[in-house]
Each structure stands twice: as C-alpha cells, then as structure tokens.
Amino acid sequence: MKKILTRILMAGIGLIIIGCSEKQEIAQAQTLINGAGSSFDNPAFMMWKDAYAKTEKGVQINYQSVGSGAGIKQLVSQTVDFGASDAPMSDEAMAKAPGKILHIPVVAGAVVVTYNLPGNLKLKFDDATLAGIYLGEITKWNDPKIASLNPGVALPDTSVIVVHRSDGSGTTFIFTDYLSAVSHDWASKVGKSTSVNWPAGVGGKGNEGVAGQVKQLPGAIGYVELAYAVQNKLPVSELKNAAGKFVAPSPESVSKAMDTATIPDDFRFSMVNAPGEGSYPIAGASWVLLYQKQADAKTGKMLVNFLKWCVSEGQKMSPQLDYAALPDSVQQRELKLLETVTY
Amino acid sequence: MKTEVAPAPVLPAPVSTGARSGSRWMDRLFRLLCLAGALAVGVLLALVLWQLLKGSRLSLHEFGWKFFTGRIWNPVTEQFGALPFVFGTLISSLIALLIAVPLGVGTAIYLTDLAPMRLRQPLTSLIEMLAAVPSVVWGLWGLFVLMPILRATFYPLLQKWFGFLPLFQGPIYGIGLLTAGVILAIMTLPIITSISREVLRSVPNLQREAAYALGATRWEVTRIAVLSYARRGLFGAAVLGLGRAIGETMAVTMVIGNTPFIGASLFHPASTLASGIANEFTEATGDIYLSSLFELGLVLLGVTILVNILAQIMVRAFTTAETRRVA
Numbered sequence: 026m027k028k029i030l031t032r033i034l035m036a037g038i039g040l041i042i043i044g045c046s047e048k049q050e051i052a053q054a055q056t057l058i059n060g061a062g063s064s065f066d067n068p069a070f071m072m073w074k075d076a077y078a079k080t081e082k083g084v085q086i087n088y089q090s091v092g093s094g095a096g097i098k099q100l101v102s103q104t105v106d107f108g109a110s111d112a113p114m115s116d117e118a119m120a121k122a123p124g125k126i127l128h129i130p131v132v133a134g135a136v137v138v139t140y141n142l143p144g145n146l147k148l149k150f151d152d153a154t155l156a157g158i159y160l161g162e163i164t165k166w167n168d169p170k171i172a173s174l175n176p177g178v179a180l181p182d183t184s185v186i187v188v189h190r191s192d193g194s195g196t197t198f199i200f201t202d203y204l205s206a207v208s209h210d211w212a213s214k215v216g217k218s219t220s221v222n223w224p225a226g227v228g229g230k231g232n233e234g235v236a237g238q239v240k241q242l243p244g245a246i247g248y249v250e251l252a253y254a255v256q257n258k259l260p261v262s263e264l265k266n267a268a269g270k271f272v273a274p275s276p277e278s279v280s281k282a283m284d285t286a287t288i289p290d291d292f293r294f295s296m297v298n299a300p301g302e303g304s305y306p307i308a309g310a311s312w313v314l315l316y317q318k319q320a321d322a323k324t325g326k327m328l329v330n331f332l333k334w335c336v337s338e339g340q341k342m343s344p345q346l347d348y349a350a351l352p353d354s355v356q357q358r359e360l361k362l363l364e365t366v367t368y
Numbered sequence: 369m370k371t372e373v374a375p376a377p378v379l380p381a382p383v384s385t386g387a388r389s390g391s392r393w394m395d396r397l398f399r400l401l402c403l404a405g406a407l408a409v410g411v412l413l414a415l416v417l418w419q420l421l422k423g424s425r426l427s428l429h430e431f432g433w434k435f436f437t438g439r440i441w442n443p444v445t446e447q448f449g450a451l452p453f454v455f456g457t458l459i460s461s462l463i464a465l466l467i468a469v470p471l472g473v474g475t476a477i478y479l480t481d482l483a484p485m486r487l488r489q490p491l492t493s494l495i496e497m498l499a500a501v502p503s504v505v506w507g508l509w510g511l512f513v514l515m516p517i518l519r520a521t522f523y524p525l526l527q528k529w530f531g532f533l534p535l536f537q538g539p540i541y542g543i544g545l546l547t548a549g550v551i552l553a554i555m556t557l558p559i560i561t562s563i564s565r566e567v568l569r570s571v572p573n574l575q576r577e578a579a580y581a582l583g584a585t586r587w588e589v590t591r592i593a594v595l596s597y598a599r600r601g602l603f604g605a606a607v608l609g610l611g612r613a614i615g616e617t618m619a620v621t622m623v624i625g626n627t628p629f630i631g632a633s634l635f636h637p638a639s640t641l642a643s644g645i646a647n648e649f650t651e652a653t654g655d656i657y658l659s660s661l662f663e664l665g666l667v668l669l670g671v672t673i674l675v676n677i678l679a680q681i682m683v684r685a686f687t688t689a690e691t692r693r694v695a
Contacts, residue, residue: 092650118653184539191626191643193443193651215444219651222442227543227637228626230647237511237622242542 055082058328061089062096062109064231065195065250066132066311068346070109073339077331084327093195093219100126100314106328108314111195112219113293125317127366128292129359130310131335133283133349135251135274136199137307139259141239142166142181149174151265152207152298152306158185158246160210161225166244174265181244187226188238188247193219196232199309200248203297207306248307251275252347266306267298278305279349288355292362308349315366322368329366336360420669423662426655435663441628441644443652448660450667452628456545456638457671460620461613463549463634464556469606471553472560477590479561480568481576492565499558507622510551515542515623518550523635538633541625546634548624552616556609563608567601568594600683607679614672617642641668 060070067090074086091099093110100108101122113128138150154170157163163170167180190197201217215221227242229235232253239247239259251274254261263271272278285301288294298306313332319325336359340350351359421428427435427448438449475495479488519542530536571594579593595602625637626647645664652658 094651094653097653186541191621191639192647193653218444219653220443220648220657222440222444223627226627227541228639228647230621230626234622238543241511241515 055085056324056327057085057087058107058324058331059087059089059105060096060107060109060313061091061099061105062314063093063111063195063311064090065093065111065134066109066348068252069132069339069343069348072342072346073335076339076342077334080334081327081330084331086331092193094193097314100316103320106315106324107332109311110314111309111311112198113312114314122316126314127317127362128312128314129332129336129363130292130312130351130355131332131339132343133279133296133308133310133351134347135279135305135308135349136196136203136248137251137254137259137274138246138248138262138264139236139239139254140246140262141241141243142183143243144179145260146175146178146180147260148178148262149265149271150262152203155264156204156208156211159187159189159204159223159225160208160214161187183244186242186245187223188235188242188245189223189226189228190220190231190235191228192230192234194231195219195309195311196248196250197221199297200307202295202309203307206295206298251279255347264306266302266304267300268302268304270302272303272305274305274307276344276347276349278303279308280352282306282308283310283349283355284352288358290358290362292359317366319366319368325366325368329363333360333363336363417669420662420666424659424666426659427663428659430656431660435660436667439628439630443648443654443657446654446656448656448663450641450664452630453639453641453644453664454667454671455630456624456628457614457640457642457668459545459634459638460548460552460624460640461610463546464552464613465606465610467550467553468556468560468609472557472605472609473564473595473602475557475561476564476568477594479565481590481594482586492562495558495561498554499562503555503616503618504622506551506555507619510547510619510623511543514550515547518542518547527635534632535634538631538635540635541637543623543625544635544637545624548620548638548640549634551619551623552613555616555619556613559612560605560609563605564598564602567598567605570601571597603679603683607676610675610679611672614675615642615668617646621646641665641671 067088070086070088070090074088077084077086088109089105093112096105096108097110097114097118099105101118103123109131114126119126138155140148142148148171150171151174154163154174157170164185165182166185167182172178172180198217198219201211201215201221204215205212205217215224227238229238229247232249235247235249236253236257236259239245249259251261253259254274261274263273266272281301282296282299282304285304286294286296286299292312294310296308296310299308313335315328315332319328336351336356340356343350431438431448435448435450436454437451438447439451440447440449441452442448479492483491519540523540523542523546526536527540575593575597576589579589584592620640621643624640624643626639626643627637628644629636629638641664645661645668648657649661652661
C-alpha cells in the first residue's frame with residue numbers, strides 16, 4: 026500500500042514539475058509591460074488586457090490599481106512602464122520627472138450624485154445647490170433652493186447628511202473640479218484636488234464606502250462613479266448643465282461633454298461644466314502617462330501598440346463598463362501623439 | 369536531625385575531545401541564535417522609527433511643534449495638523465476600554481470562579497472566537513448591522529436621559545466616535561478576557577481560602593483576595609487591549625466617519641491616526657502631504673509608547689510589593 030502511494034506521489038510531483046517548466050517556456054517568450062495607477066479605470070484595464078492578449082500573443086500587460094498618486098510616483102521612479110492618473114500632472118510634478126511625460130486619455134466617466142430619501146424620489150440639482158449642500162450652507166432637504174428645482178416632489182424635513190470620500194481619489198478630483206468651476210465660494214474656501222478639507226459631512230473609503238454610508242444614513246447625499254451607481258442600483262439625480270438643461274448621467278451625455286470641451290494638444294484638460302445641450306456637467310477623463318522617450322525599444326513599441334489599440338479598438342468596449350467612448354476626433358489626435366514616441 | 373549528604377562526585381575536567389567540544393560549539397550557537405532573536409525585536413523597532421523619521425523629515429522641518437497642536441488638515445493649501453487625529457484615537461480607545469474592561473474582567477471572574485465546570489471551556493472558546501473575526505468583517509458588521517440598531521434605539525435614549533451632558537448633545541449621525549468605541553470594545557474584549565482569565569487563575573487558592581475562612585462573602589472574596597492580588601496583571605491586560613484599540617484601522621475607518629473633528633459630542637464623526645493614514649497614503653501626491661502622513665505614523669508610534677509608559681507608571685504607583693508577584 027505504502028509503495029503504491031509513494032509511486033503515485035512521485036508521479037504527481039513529476040507531472041507538476043513538467044507542467045511548471047512548460048509554463049515557464051511560454052512566459053519567457055512574452056514581454057511583460059507593467060503599469061500602475063488609478064482605480065477609476067481599473068475595470069477598463071482588466072477588460073482590455075484580456076482582450077488584447079487574444080490578438081497579440083507576445084505581450085502580457087500587468088496593471089496594479091494602487092491609486093493615481095502611487096502610479097505617478099512609480100512612473101517617475103521608473104519602476105513601471107506606464108502610469109494611470111485621474112488628474113493631469115501639474116507643471117511642477119512634470120518638471121521633476123526624468124523625461125517628458127505624455128498624457129493619453131483612455132476613458133471618460135461621469136460622477137453622479139446619489140441620495141437616500143424615502144419614497145423613490147427622482148431629484149434634480151443644479152450647480153449652486155450642490156455647492157451650497159457641500160459647503161454646509163443648505164442643511165435641510167426641504168430647503169427652498171432644492172424645492173424650487175423639484176416642483177411637486179414631497180421633500181421631507183430631515184437634515185442633509187453630506188457624504189464624501191475619505192481617501193484621495195480621482196472621483197473627488199472631478200467633483201471638486203466641477204464645484205470650483207461653478208462656485209467662487211468653493212474655489213476660494215476649499216479648492217480642487219484628489220483630497221480636500223471638506224467643510225461638512227462624513228467620509229467613506231472608496232466608492233463602496235460612500236455608497237455604503239449613503240445607503241445606511243437616512244437623508245444622506247453622496248457622489249460616486251457612474252459605473253458604481255448603475256451596478257448597485259443607486260438612485261441617480263439629474264444635473265443642470267451649463268446650457269441650462271437637466272441631463273441624466275450616461276455614456277452618451279459624457280461623450281457629448283467631451284465633444285464640446287476644449288482639448289489642448291498635450292491633452293491635459295478638464296471637461297467639467299462643458300457647454301452643449303446634452304453634456305453632463307460632472308465628467309472627467311483618466312489618463313495613461315508614459316515617457317515620450319522610451320528606455321527599451323522592444324517594450325516601448327509594444328506599449329505604444331497596446332495604447333493605440335486601447336484608444337481605437339478598446340473604445341468599442343467602453344460602454345459595457347459604463348464609460349464613455351472617446352469621440353473619433355479625439356482618438357485620431359491621440360494616435361498622432363502616440364506616433365511621436367521615440368525609442 | 370543530621371542528614372548525611374554524599375559528597376558531590378568529582379567530574380573529570382572537560383577535555384577537548386571531538387564529542388565534547390562539538391556539543392559546546394552547538395551550545396554557543398544556540399545561545400547566539402536566541403540572543404539574535406531577542407535583539408531582532410529591538411532592531412526592528414529601531415528600523416521602523418528610523419524609516420518614520422526619514423519620511424517625516426520634510427514636515428517636521430516645515431511645521432515643527434505646530435504639527436502636534438494644529439487642527440487643520442488641508443491637502444490643497446498644504447496645511448497639516450495632527451490634533452484632530454490624536455483626539456479621535458484617544459477618545460475612541462478610551463470609550464472602548466471603558467466598555468471592554470469591566471465586561472472583560474467580569475467575564476474572566478465568571479469563568480474562573482463562578483461558572484459551572486462544564487461551561488468553562490465552551491464559553492472560553494466562544495470568546496476566543498471573537499478574536500478570530502477579521503477586522504474588516506467587524507467594520508462591515510458595524511456599518512450595516514450595529515450602527516442602524518444603535519442609531520434607532522440606543523442613541524436617542526442616551527440623548528433623552530443624559531442630554532444635559534455635552535457628551536450626548538448634537539445631531540445623531542449614527543457613525544461617529546461612540547459607534548467606533550463600541551466596535552473597538554467588541555474587538556478588544558477577547559484579549560482582555562483571556563489575559564485576565566490567566567491572571568486570575570494564577571492567584572493562589574490560598575488567598576481565596578483565607579478570605580473564606582475569615583467569613584467573607586463571595587463578592588468580598590473576589591474583591592479583596594483575588595482582584596487586589598491580581599491588580600497588576602489586570603492592568604497589563606487593559607494596556608494590551610488599549611494597544612490594539614489605538615492601532616486598529618479597518619474596522620474603525622468604516623464606522624467613524626473620517627472627518628477631522630475636536631469637540632464634546634460623542635455622536636459626531638471623527639478621525640483616528642490609523643484610519644487617516646490608511647485612507648490617504650496611496651493617493652497622496654505632493655512631498656509635504658506624504659511627509660505629513662509619515663509624521664502621523666510617527667505620532668501614532670509616539671502615542672502608543674507614551675500610553676504604555678503611563679500605564680507602567682500607574683501600575684507602580686498603585687501596586688504594592690506583594691501584588692507585583694502576579695503577571
């Protein structure tokens with residue numbers, strides 16, 4: 026009995042060793058490309074790397090969703106091949122990098138306002154009301170400013186509990202970018218950044234933390250990514266855009282915002298409060314960051330090919346994840362910019 | 369009575385034969401390894417301290433002492449102050465101790481003196497299972513189960529009966545210092561109970577028997593003979609529990625509200641050192657911001673060490689030479 030078991034064990038170990046060595050051979054033939062950064066576009070990268078691997082067998086993409094700040098740090102210290110950030114790098118940050126960094130927008134998404142009120146209400150907000158709520162100036166749900174935007178809706182006499190992000194995040198950057206653009210008070214008192222000193226409210230960690238707290242606290246209001254709200258069936262409000270129309274968040278309304286936004290040649294832009302009738306006001310892009318002069322020619326070429334694929338073919342898959350596809354004009358301009366990468 | 373003791377046998381002097389020096393070499397190696405293990409703890413602590421100091425050099429230089437008294441945490445204007453985080457840490461840990469120590473020591477007394485023999489082991493295992501629950505799970509349970517219950521029933525009662533105290537005034541959010549304190553209490557309960565149980569078990573039975581012989585009631589026996597004898601050990605249990613409560617991150621960050629706050633209302637959301645670092649570290653852009661987060665870590669280490677030192681001083685002040693023998 027013992028002898029038989031020993032023989033089976035040896036055979037098993039042998040098979041495992043053979044299997045492992047085979048895998049190693051396959052792995053050695055592939056080039057590994059490392060990226061790190063924002064969690065906003067993590068779902069996109071997960072989907073794209075699997076789809077790309079089916080068309081290009083020789084390359085393996087590895088993406089770590091560690092946050093925009095960590096992604097930028099790793100790119101500057103050259104431990105990854107590309108970074109991903111929800112906010113464009115500032116001039117000072119770019120000056121510190123060892124080479125010129127290109128910004129390539131790859132996804133565009135919306136930040137939606139969700140709330141917890143009884144009665145399945147559909148609410149509308151505008152820029153002044155949102156700023157007032159988040160500054161802590163509007164404290165009750167039946168405040169005349171909210172009521173005037175929502176005629177006929179039975180707003181209760183409960184306190185507004187503001188929920189924001191406690192961790193640094195690209196979602197916060199887009200949201201505070203919008204509030205700074207529409208409210209002088211906000212711009213002077215708070216400002217825009219991935220993490221700010223909130224005048225009011227409680228913080229939740231991650232989109233899931235904000236959603237959890239909004240769900241648990243009656244009378245709460247919070248902001249989350251569109252993808253998150255849709256998948257968790259959270260109530261979503263319509264917002265008044267710069268043209269005065271109330272728009273619901275969707276990949277289409279984000280695309281319309283991107284169409285009308287002014288996008289400079291280096292692609293460091295903000296698309297909040299975009300003009301245009303169908304634009305959703307709180308929308309933003311997420312960028313891939315890479316060096317214009319790639320250190321390694323082979324990896325560099327494969328990275329550029331991957332990014333070219335992401336901004337053209339990959340965009341067809343974006344709506345599945347509730348991102349907006351980049352408009353054609355933007356795609357063409359990005360492909361041209363990727364041509365300028367040297368090796 | 370004289371007892372004859374045989375004289376100790378005289379051993380031959382150690383000779384450097386192969387076998388004898390071989391075992392001495394192994395003895396020395398063993399001692400060296402044990403010494404290395406013991407020193408490793410000190411070295412590790414020193415390395416952690418050095419890394420924290422290195423990382424926070426920029427903000428130490430920039431803010432100096434104002435960091436420890438500053439109340440504003442503003443990443444946009446790059447003004448950072450640690451006081452709200454220290455406040456949140458100390459208050460939530462204090463609430464946790466106030467709840468967990470009486471409960472834990474009481475449970476330990478029950479398990480050692482009062483419980484029927486058959487129940488002791490199952491109950492002990494049950495309490496130790498509380499320690500096996502991961503921190504994140506406590507946070508989720510606290511946010512989705514405990515907080516709504518407390519918010520709907522217990523907190524309004526507290527406000528009704530004790531609303532004259534500024535501690536229980538102010539709007540009831542649900543998440544906040546008090547909820548965080550309750551969750552921390554549940555998490556430190558197993559540590560305090562199991563250590564207290566060990567300490568109480570090591571009180572010699574002679575003490576109890578002597579008290580009974582003098583006519584003490586059950587409670588008096590426990591109070592006079594057992595608790596006062598075990599005072600130092602119970603204190604140690606409380607300090608260990610406090611150490612866990614101060615450093616707890618995930619569970620606290622889900623139920624405390626993450627808002628820098630200093631004030632009297634226990635219902636208000638606040639922020640702790642550990643949860644502040646965990647929230648903001650990965651996305652921190654900007655050198656001063658990162659450096660300030662390192663300095664928060666330094667403050668956390670400092671608070672932990674300070675609390676331990678204070679506890680040691682209090683133990684020495686309140687115990688006599690005899691009771692120091694326990695634990």
